[in-house]
Amino acid sequence: MDISNYLFLSAILFTIGAVGVVVRRNAIVVFMCIELMLNATNLAFVTFARINGNLDGQVASFFTMVVAACEVVVGLAIIVTMFRSRRSASVDDASLLKR
């Protein structure tokens, strides 16, 4: 099996995640799709590390995880706050800026 298959898998997962972000309305699901995209890039990083024979890719992947964790914590806090004030987790309901 060719190692680049991992990269193809990564690309596919990334694309699916991107579609999810654009298509789904539930803020939490949108968030999960973003996580999927991040995970896909992580897979690519790890694969690149293997192809290049050094650990830099894995380190990058590690940092991605940490940053993703931060992002999730803050993002979910925002969603909770949003939900508290308007009883809805739909991203389409948070469209007041257009007015």
Added chain:
Amino acid sequence: MLSLALHSGTTATPEAVQFWFLAPLAVLAALGMLLVKKAVHSALLLAWVMVSLAFFYIAQDALFLGIVQIVVYTGAVMMLFLFILMLVGVDSSDSLVETIKGQRGAAIAAALGVGGLLTSLIARAVQGVPAVGLKDANNGGNVQGLASELFTKYVWAFEVVSALLITAALGAMVLAHSQKIKSKTAQRDLSIARFRKDSLGASAGLPAPGVFARHNAVDVPALLPDGSPAPSSISATLKARGDMLDSKIFELEAKEEEEN
């Protein structure tokens, strides 16, 4: 054998078996995440994708990352998602009908474009390129190797990320915090309040349903000392459901006679 295979950019058989078994499942799970209506199902499917990725990491000589992937992503991040899902109670099904005109078509077209171009880019760039493999890099152990990278070359980024983590934790606390104007009433406060009310009637608590009544059921009101029923003794849930019977029929006959 492994190194030979790696050199030509391909992998050993067990890894290939694992890949061809898990990868389609992962893609299916990802698609499923996109398509299912319940957010919790989405979360589960995503967790599955993440576990699959953890296996891929381990297969690719990233043992530490694989385990961390499970601990951090599956264990913490996805659990947080589930937690929030349950906390805010968004467990009902989402409508998948698109409300913005042209959004779905454009999204799919753009995504197909991105996916196709990415794939072809990768194919052009990587396919057939000999892979070096991590045998040398992991010589002293994967964890040790990562650690020495993290604490030498990337130490600045590491420190910055730690600051980011603290900031995020604080930020989340601030965002999710709701200022309490007065302290929460504890059991003790409630008890004190009960005794300090104008009437000491309720100080003993509400009567339990069925007490002194002819029926010992939860939907039957208790009888007060004078024989009259006490509707307040029945659970509010039953009242809301409409499962409560009319209180009057439980009045003691003696009282009815008196009135007659």
Added chain:
Amino acid sequence: MNFADLLGNDPGWLTTVKAFLVFALCVLLTLLAIWSERRIVARMQMRLGPNRVGPFGLVQGLADGVKLALKEDLIPKAADKIVFIIAPIISVSTCFLSFAVIPMTGKVSLFGHKTAMQLTDMPVGVLFILAAASVGVYGIVLAGWSSGSTYPLLGGLRSSAQVISYEVAMGLSLVAVFIRSGSMSTSEIVAQQHSLWYAVALFPSFVIYLISMVGETNRAPFDLAEAEGELVGGFHTEYSSLKFALFFLAEYVNIIGVSALATTLFLGGYHALPGLTFTENWLGGWFTMIWFMAKVIAFFFIFVWLRGTLPRLRYDQFMKFGWKVLIPASLFWIMVASSFRLMSQRGASKSVVIAAAIGVVIILLAAITLFDRSKEKSEEREALGDVAPPSFPVPQIPSQRAEQLHG
């Protein structure tokens, strides 16, 4: 020749056999655990406990299991069917995973092969156990959610919050072990303890781990997820029959699992008690397994003991304890432990290390004293200032009367 290489040479069939053995051991231990818990708690409560089925009622657990399996399997109408079924499966399958990296014996020979009673050895073995535990939480959360009922949901939420919180404290308590041993591999950690158990060397870690392992397994006094008085049965209220049995099994396997980990990390694993090292060679090395089991059972006894002794905590007190006491204490301890580790690596003399240790203890005691005093003061102030006059004459509250009498 270290364990990793030793196990790496195992042929596939041997690994399969070992896996089967580990599984069987776990189930057997669970049955025994149920029986012994009931007997011990009964003793503590001046009862006899199960004593009818088999000698000393030993088969009672098996009989109960059969009865459970044969009961009607109910799935509530409001339940999310697939998840409802998956949840116990996740729970039970992850609980066994941690045993894959627990070394139960030293070097032994099995079917003519030189090996050790350990399925596999990973450089990140302990993390693997943590990972398995974190996936195991899914079982509880999903069970709670999928039941489509309020009490299980609350129980599931409580349980997951609890497990995640205490996992943090647990993970932090392990860090000192990693620092001291320089490894995350279970076999390596055990090997490092041949002279001094970490329960002694890293006593604060040991205490923190002991507390957090009880929280992690939802056992009394931390069994808030299934507090009968508040939540009926917690996350498994709606479960019945075999699915309930699976949760039951998972809980006990988890208890044994964390006990085994505690043994491995802090009590020297399969090593004999100090002074009895010669026993490690008895029975061709298999006697080490007896030492290991003895220690695990000792931990299990502590679990039962706690359950029989302590009342349940209130939820907010429990979470406060986890986040505001255990985690900061762990962090502080990690700092101290790593400082000592650095000192020993840099070749500091023993007297310097001891002096530093005494210094740390003194600072700690002083901080605790000061904190307590300020807390007392603020409490006094609150107690004095908080009393609003009632609108009608009431009998004085006893504490107030006492205050007036004394001062």
Added chain:
Amino acid sequence: MTTSTHLVYLIALPLVSAAILLLLGRIADKWGHILATLVSASAFAIGVSEFFAMKSRHGDARAATQTIFSWISVGSFKVDAALLLDQLSISFVLLITGVGTLIHIYSIAYMSHDRDRRRFFAYLNLFIAAMLLLVLGNSYLNLYVGWEGVGLASYLLIGFWNQKPAYATAAKKAFVANRVGDVGLSLAIMIAFAQFGTVTFAGVKAGAPHASSAALTAIGAMLLLAAAGKSAQFPLQSWLGDAMAGPTPVSALIHAATMVTAGVYLITRSNFIFDASSTARLLVVIVGAITLLFGAIVGTAKDDIKKALAASTMSQIGYMILATGLGPVGYAFAIMHLLTHGFFKAGMFLGAGSVMHGMDDEVNMRKYGGLAKFMPITTITFGLGYLAIIGVPPFAGFYSKDKIIETAFNAGGTKGILLGGAALLGAAITAFYMTRVVVLTFAGSKRWDEKAHPHESPVLMWLPMAILAIGSVASGFLLASGSAMVNWLAPVVNASGVEGGKELMKPIVVSLLALGVVVVGVAFAVIKYRTVPSVAPEDVSIFTKAARKDLYQDSLNEALLMRPGQKLTSGLVYTDDTLVDGAVRSVGFTLATVSGWVRKLQNGYVRTYALVMLIGLLALIATIWMVTL
């Protein structure tokens, strides 16, 4: 050159007093006028002591300077806030503080019924300070500050009763007319700086002989413009008549004795410029001659006593300007006439004020008549001033005006005859209209309403009038005897000791000639105004009509300046509205329209933005794809 340390108090005292009165507000109502008067008097005292100190010094040491602080220092442009007190300045200082103090005293009584008397005195003090700065500044820039300061004070005082729209308009008119002159002064300063690299009088004086004649002429013309603005000379004279809207003491102090003479001071101070440019001098004499006739003619037709006096002021300043244009010998005579005029004109204004005071603020002379019986002191003081202005010996005007006429005749050639003739004609008309004023006011029959009760003014009012009357009697003789004034000022204005031109006639002939025309003028007026209708007759000659309308000066201004200005402004506004704003608006409109289209993209849905990002990513990847192909 002597260095002094206390010149600054001359300015600082009234300035601080003004600040106190203005800032303290109503608190100072009770004693504000007394403070202001005391301050003015003490300034006069300082001036007198300085005068005697100066007299005790000799030669170059007479002039004193004081550098207060370094004001501007930009590159090579350095200006110190410095004062210069020389023979010219001290003359003005004494006039300003002396007459000023008298008018302060007069005002205490005159303004005693006004609610805002404190404010009035604050402005008066402000004026004194600014005027002193004007005459004490050692550079054109310092002078400019004082120049603007007196403009401001004048504006505030003309519009002191600005509750009447007409008065406010008059104040505005004065301000605008002055502004035109100020432009001239600032231009002159700029040219001077460009030409000489300095703006101090000493520096410019040192550089003037080497400068090009064009530059000097330009500076001179600009200075003349400034002087015309401030001194109400042709063609900027129109504001002075309206300036009579202010309280009478103001008219006496500012619009007769001091401020309006600032133009004369400016030209005299700049004598080194005019000495070096004959063209500039020619312009000066032309303006002076025209104005002296113009003012005199206007004065013959005015029925308003103050406006008649204002026209007379204009005419008299015309004499002074004429004198300054006659070269080194003329300056001293101009200043001498300025001083004597300061006495008699201020006295007459105060007299007019006294009359108005007694006649319930009636200003129309046709409603007076026969007031000599009711106001003997006013009549005497006014009469002395009248004799002085028409030039009857030995009163002050005779000495000063006679010298100017004489010098004008001596200018030489046709120019001399024309200028002398104009001055002589002016003297005749002056005699005519002044006699008219006196006859209409004090002689003849009563023409006032029954309601009026003419009475003599209180002592605080007639005392200053009396002192000024003494001045108008004596000052001419004192200044002229032994050429005292000429010698005194010579170091400043005529250092090289230039003698007058060839005498056209003997001085005694000129004097007799002047006396002759005065007698004719007086006789003509007495005969003409034996009987006066109390309402101005309408069927008068075209000349009278023209004179009543200030010789159509306002109409001319309106036609030549205001209308085209308004047209230009409206044209510019139209251009601004259509062209500039149109461009701006069309840019905005275009942007708004485009934004309206683009706005549709901003539908507020975060998912749409995410989609756009995705498309952007697609574009990026496509680019990479193509680049790496």
